[in-house]
Amino acid sequence: MAAFPSLPAWLKNLWPGHRPTRPAAMPEIVSGMTGRTPEVPSTSRVVLPFIAFGVLWIVGSDRLLDALFEDRALLLRLQSGKGLVFVLLSAWLIHALVRHSQRLAAHQRDELRAERDRLAQILRVSPTLIYSLRPDADALGNWHIDHIGDNVERITGHSRAAWLGSPDFLRRHIHPDDLARYDMAQRQLMLDGELHHEYRFRHGDGQLHWIDDQLRVMFDVQGAPRHIVGAWMDVTERKQAELALREAATRYQELFEINPWPMWVYDLETLHFESVNQAAIAAYGYSREDFHKMTIAHIRPVADQLRLLERIETLRQTQEPYSNSGEWRHRRKDGSLFWVELSGHTFERDGRRMRLVLAKDVSDRHRADEQLRLIAQVFQLSHEGIFITDARGRFIAVNQSFAEITGYGPDEVRGHTPAMLKSGRQNQAFYAAMWAQLLQEGRWEGEIWNRRKSGEVYPEWLSVSAIRDVNGRTERYLGIFTDTSARKAADARIAHLQSHDALTGLPNAVLLADRAQVAFASAMRNRTAVAVLHVNIDHFGAINESYGHETGDALLKTLAARLVAAVAPEDTVSRRGADDFIVLLSGSHTQDLSQRALRLKDSVAEEVFVGEQGFHLVASIGIAEYPADGAELSPLLQAAESAVQQAKREGGDRLGFYSRASQEQVRESLALERALRQAQGRDELRLHYQGQFDALTGRLVGAEALLRWQHPELGLVSPARFIPIAESSGLIRPIGLWVLHEALGQLARWREAGLPLVPVAVNLSLAQFRDPALRDHVITALRQHGLAANLLELELTESIAMEDSEHTIATVDGLKRLGVSLSIDDFGTGYSSLSYLKRLSVDRLKIDQSFVRGLRFDPDDEAIVRSVISLARSLGLRTLAEGVETEEQLSFLRDEGCQEIQGYLKARPVPADDFAVLLRQAMAEPAEPVTELVTEPVVVPATPIQPRS
Template sequence: MPEAGAERRLRAILDALPDLLFEVDLAGRYLDYHSPRTDLLAVPADVFIGKTLHELMPHATADHCLAALQEANTKGFSQGCRIELQLPSGLAWFELSIARKDNGPGQAESFIVLSRDVTQHVLAERKLQRLTQLYAALSQCNQAIVRCKSEAELFPVICADAVKFGGMKLAWIGVLDAATGVIKPVTWVGEGSDSLSGLVIDTSTDASQGLGPSDRALRAGEPYWFQDFANDPTAQVCHNRARTYGWGAAASLPLHRRGQLAGLLTVYAGEVNAFDEAARSLLLEMAMDISFALDRFADEADRLRAQASLRESEERYRKAFHTSPDAVNITRRSDGLYIDVNQGFERTTGWTAADVAGKTSLELNIWRYAEDRQRMVDALHRDGQCHNLEADFCRKDGTVLTGLMSATLVRLDDVDCVLSITRDITDKKRADERITQLAHFDQLTGLPNRSQLQARFDFAHQLAQRSGEGLALMFLDLDHFKNVNDTLGHSMGDRLLVQVAQRLSSALRAGDTLSRMGGDEFILLLPAVNEEDASQIAMKLLAVMHEPFKMDTYELVSTLSIGIALYPYDGLDFETLSKNADTAMYRVKQASHNNFAFFTQEMQTHSARHLQLNNAMHFALARGELSLHYQPQFSLQDGHIVGAEALLRWQHPEMGSLSPAEFIPIAEDNGQILAIGEWVLRTAVTQLKHWIDGGMAPMVVAVNLSAVQFRHPNLLTMVTQILDEVGLPPQYLELELTEAMAMDNPMAAIALMNQLHERGIRMAIDDFGTGYSSLSYLKKFNVSKLKIDQSFVRDISDGQDDKAIVTAIINLAASLNLKTIAEGVESASQLAFLRLQGCDEAQGYYFSKPLPVAAFEAFVQAQQPVS
């Protein structure tokens, strides 16, 4: 090509650049200016040529620009210098890229300054910063990535942010040496950094045990997590350091540059199990953004080299054109015919220069959506350029990439053309979508989470208010899901939850929203339904659960308990409706499982009283509201008192006398039963010792054990310690446990009974006949007495079945050398039958109701043998 033509072509390309182009000397004096963008100048070109930066700009801004010039003079280039200027059109921001220009032997050097209008970019950054304040640690790292211009500048900031905002004990980054294939730490922040001295990470050994997180991440090529770093048997070599510096958990994540391993980000947390799902997601996003920054640093280096080549000659321009990592192409404006494309275009799209030569983008179907191309055409027609157009493009293999494209009109060889540059931001878009996914959807099932459900409820609520239609919230909970986790493991439980979510979703309408709250709890939002509609949907959900879930060699049957709250009858807002649906669901749990129930006011009252009792119980002991009553127990052979059963009473100052049948289950649920049970045992034993010391004839005091107490590993120690402290002989204490408690874990019950028996403590089976005892276990129970439940005693005067049951229990006890005691004796005829059958002891209102201490003492003193 003739040199003059080449110069004209180069001049045309430079004229087409959308940025401002200046030439200055080292003192900051303007030597030349080249750009048609006079609208971006603070003053006209003929005014500032020959003047210095300090004559035209605010002092601080001029100093900033001079510092960048000094950097370019030292390094050959400077990039990233951003300045703020007041233009006639308003406040604007520019980003300067400066390169030293060699003007030849004997000539003073000058500098080429490319000033890019980044106003819209700055405004977008500020908006993004406001929107991402909820992701503080990740936001800090992203700001650093935007701000920093090199790895050496970025890495210390990343480590500092991980410690300061992410709560890590130590963070370090190691860089891969391409020549040796090893990774060495280059920057670190936090406690224990001295342990990194001389550290080298490589895969030259075959060791598979005792490796740290960075070794394992390098070997696997993927993130590696130690949740209990100081105790994990596979990290033995690291245990001493972990304990010394207080590292509870550790993680290492690979960093990539253009798809290749570039280094590792390794962090240590102070807590065990610190890397839950949310923490992992944050670190994964951080690693992805760091890798994106490494790509950007590499791209920027390529871009600077391309600019230098372009200034020297058209040949070097062509080299820069073809080696740019971005897709660059030139098309004829009139019909979009491709004139030239670079290697970045070929690499990004898969279309070669030969593929596109002489064809248009429409013929090749490169634009995925015609409206995106039309937006570019309209912008070029209106402004002569198009900036930061985000659009989808089709690669040659049919896959889709998302690109950020800028285009401008150029004239080459008297032909109007369009020069466009497109950067592949597919991975960045995926990262943004991942953040959205984490914020709004459950990571296990893919269902909406609570925040997403709230947004959809608000929309459905507005529609319901306008239309007058109802809506429903359903609380769904899997029955006995804990058994799956306990027996088959949590991974199998997670797989079951995924299948349940899929099956339930398949049974719903298009406008319904099924969400997972965590664990085995789901919430279902049903717009535009009434009570009948909700019932039908609930029955449909119960029906789809009948089919077993097949996983590996297992077939699991899972059922649902469903609670339903209707708008507007059961609440006007999300919180009220969800609370009431939850209450209805728990009523199903308590009653039957595998069913559904609507919320009722009676449930609300019950729930409110349950909460009131639960709160009051935390203060009952300290405020002295609990007391013991004693019901005497009589021998049916001679009629004298042989013992007393200690019965708990609660007298609340506002709610009055409360039934143990109401408050004992609450105490077992909230854990207060352990403290209350210890108090009952200590009080009963102390009272009996006081009576004996005062001259009352020795007797046995019977104390009921709750299921929680009986399963507690400290029961034996607690009982023997109280007896020793009070000084009561152990044969005067009788512990009562129900038949159901003993049969829940018979082997454990036998072991505990044997230990209590060895210490001389009596045991009795309470409520006998109401459970499902195995005679093979019963004969092994080291008990002295069976207590006949009052439900059998109540009708023995008239009921033949109850007579037969009571007679059988007495005969069974006699054959096992056990005594029997009947509770709930209220009439002489009941007493006569029991005596006739050989029952040993009895208690009940026929003899006396449970009495407070003073009344019991008076009753014993006045008591004569029963006839």
């Protein structure tokens, strides 16, 4: 190689003994993947060096001989020898070049084979399956596998032959649910040139495996797809881990959500809520969206904010993940406070410190502590004497009432036994029996006589109970006693009350039964009859409602005395209850029974005065006879009651005999209906107005229009009597429309008189509410009288509200869009379903007077009223209490947050002229008018009203 310094590099590479540069590995790998063999050295690599050698030899040797020798003969001989040498050297050169090319090709084949074997081993153990696809020459758009790795069976469970033998082998083994997504991905591959997707594949073992498939399209110079190279990997374990992680996260979320205690996660730096569970939403009243806009400071009262900041700072500085934060007061959305015990765990998420908190409601425990304090107060403030002794009966503690009753203070009795109070009236056997029962049963109760410190002997009702420890051993005795001196004095009165009515002093049911037995026995002996009369005072309930129960009780006492005066001494007048009396007429005969009953009726009809107020009462009397209508008192009472009910259905103020035909009832009902049809035309219907007042200021804020019927013969007919007839006969719609126009017309007349206006409430019946033209009637009435819609309130019954239909919701929304106020009347008296309150756009709940009447003495009524007010507050509704008659009731309602009241305490129902006086008084008050006068007609919305969903 030194003789040819100018030998070109490409020739040096081919010269024997020179090792060529090794080609890059990637072409070998690709060659191995595609199945092609390495390229053998070409003939040019042998021929070209030979030509170069020949040209150099001939030209160089000729010039060298010419330069060295001049003898031509010698030159010819040398030329011949030179040719022979050239042939020998050429043969040797060709032999060397061919041998070099062969060794080079063999070396390349060995290296390529080694690389191919190494790559095959790598691919064989690799979790990745390499394959390539070629286009189908016969079917455009189809691709066939032309190469697939040797590890195909290990990875897929299917043999290479199976893969290569079926063009759609892969597609047939893809899960059916993934096929559509697979096909879409293949189409996208042709657009993007690359694809990475996952799908489920049916493995040879029958199981479904998750496959991660990456493909790339190789294009020719014309841009047409030449072949596709793909890498296929089984990622089942990763997918299962992902699914397990997702399942764990789902399980955590489920446990988080279904935990019965409120839980939340908040950012320890910003204090914002990150997530809350359903229990927290239910306990605090906020929605999930509300929580995500809040910090944990929002659920604390203002007084606890400083303590909260101190606690947060401690949590930020400590590295202890788990901790108990103690007991806190928390605030619900409605503003109410309750006690919770907090425990939590600090953790990191995305580089931020979070706090998981569990809140346990311990309000009951706090209430129990409060109850213990209350018990301690009860112990000291109870009007009953209370003492506690040890197991040997020695006084440990006594309350103030004990000292007041016995005259002994705590220090005087401590260490002594109750024997110091003995009066001597009971003998030793009495006390022995008492202690025997106490030791055996753990309790003794009875009357005992004791002696005060002053020496006075007094009776007491004593209850002693043993207090035992967990092992059943007695460690204390608790004694509670009441001084029964006053009760002893009242025993005679009690005995009288056991057989007589407390209000009127008449015989009660017990004494009536005794006298009835005597009367029946006498009648049987003398072959006479006994009449049982049921006397009912008509419309007496209206007197109680209008004038109060004190006036009603005074009337009953007067009527009782008159009934007793109207019968013979041997007869019995008994009060059955309320406004019902039972009269036993002994020795009665049918011919004079009606006259005697009429005398009773006339005695009731005489005017009764309570103070300066005169009352004209009438009675309906039901009559049954012994033995014709019954052989015992109970069936006779039932018969007389049936007769009086029949008399009342016939219009009242009359006698009713048990044997009357039922057709009379129908006839009288029809007569009342005929009279009602003519009542509006005869101007017999009236509207009275009862004021509604602000519970705190007492200011007049509204009125309710109440319908009355002034019958020319029957007098003032109760709405309870004619409204059902109006509803059943279809008269309720025209009457209701008249009430609407009359009430609004009266508002207009008050306006013309210069009086301030307040909203007037009008009741809607079910039939009116179902009238499709109701909204049009309201619009017409408001326009006709030139009044603003906010001066009208429509009261719905619960039966209307509970019709949870699209018509109900659409009708209510339609009225609301006019600007009319809506309220639920007598709330809580029906079979209430609270779900309708969420869907109906009402403004006010009216608490029925049956609940208001029991305030300050009936815990059940108080609980119901308190719940209704709380419910209304939570829903953003106002509350009005009906039937408020006492200051105690008003005080309770104010304390609980009821905004408005209606009842005799402030105003009775009065005619329009009398109600104008209240309006003038309201005008004289310094407060602003309840509503401004609007004389323009009401504007009807142009858009149709859609039902609420």
